[in-house]
Amino acid sequence: MKFKPIDLTLAAMFAALMAIGANITAWIPALAFGSVPLTLQNFFCVLAGLLLGRRLGAVSMIVYLLVGLIGAPIFAGFTGGFATIMKPSFGFILSYIAGAYAAGLIVDRSKKPTFPTFLVAAFVSLAVSYVIGTTLLYVALTNWAAVPGITYLNTWKGMLVFIPKDLVLTFVTAVIAPRIYYAISKNRTSHTQRYA
């Protein structure tokens, strides 16, 4: 893998944006959906894939993960630190890497992305996140926490609560994403034009 300076700074900047996305509800307490506070992590993850492309999008999510692991409180709820690996929900943080890659892949494939492209990209990315996150949740629950009587199906049933919230949010992502995508393309200076 070869990185130009602009690759390095953009991926780093997206990792920082992801940190904000995870905690934006800290400023806007009213943005809670029932009792579940929203995080915009999925939103920023999809945008990382869309704006940086599949490779750099995934890299930026890896950087986000690493920076959180070494102790910066940038995961949802201002948490962080190496011990996060022990949380059963850690798989969802890992899944953003594949989520960004999937979103990037779909947009990279189309010459001129339009609303349907963004819609597909956002929902595929969400599905990828869910599959990886839930599978790892199941692995964590059965192996590390060794909870008896948990089946794969049960784990998915537990995830059902979050699905409506994520579907709404993903649709909103697909609506907002094109506006940001084109706003960025217009504002790029020439030497970095090849991304958007």
Added chain:
Amino acid sequence: MLDNIIIGQYLPGQSVLHRMDPRAKLSAIFLYIIVVFLANNWLTYAIVGVFALFTIALSRVSLRYIYKGMKPVILIVLFTFILQVLLTREGAVLYDLRWFKLYDGGLRQGIFISLRLLYLVMVTSLLTLTTKPLDITDGLESLLGPLKKIKLPVHEFALMMSIALRFIPTLLQETEKIMKAQMARGAEFTTGPILQRLKAFVPLLIPLFISSFKRAEDLALAMEARGYRGGEGRTRLRVLKWTGKDTIALFVLVVLAVGLYVLRTH
């Protein structure tokens, strides 16, 4: 809150653990995780427990912070414990309540697994409590350096982590500024139906993204202007120093691992 992010969970101090080389700490943590998973009977769990408490004492970090680090997993520990006790049916019946029998095996299993999680979290959170994120990044870069041979971009990742750490507080401030600016123009983030509120995010997000791209471009340009050419032959401002105590710490962990391997139930 903003200062929090740069130093992470780091608590300044002068203890032996604070002064250890981050590379030694990272390798020690890696060995420690293996050690915890080796434990499988009362004796080995007790040994790991004593070691964990000893390390905490050595770090001179107040127990309040250790507890704070453990808070997110306490719930899952309790949950695991209760499920283990309720659902494992092995060994002798200790207590019979007609609708529920407490088994010896279930209780033991519950205690072991809860202890395992607590041991892991207690000591691994010490790493981030006694080491600055930037030092950990440097340590990781140096430890994983050999992987550059197989084309793994170790230096690039370490640099991206440092840049991200540097810019998280900046972008947080920026978000706050844009939000206030848009509220002054009449944007409503806190009231109205949920879709309305989500729509209000657009005028917040677009300037945020544009300014982050601009910052990234400025920084890349500055790097190029100063002749940045990757990690090859770069010197650094902060140089890591490996000392006697680092060797001793690793030695202790290797002894612990061998000892536990001998003492565990096979």
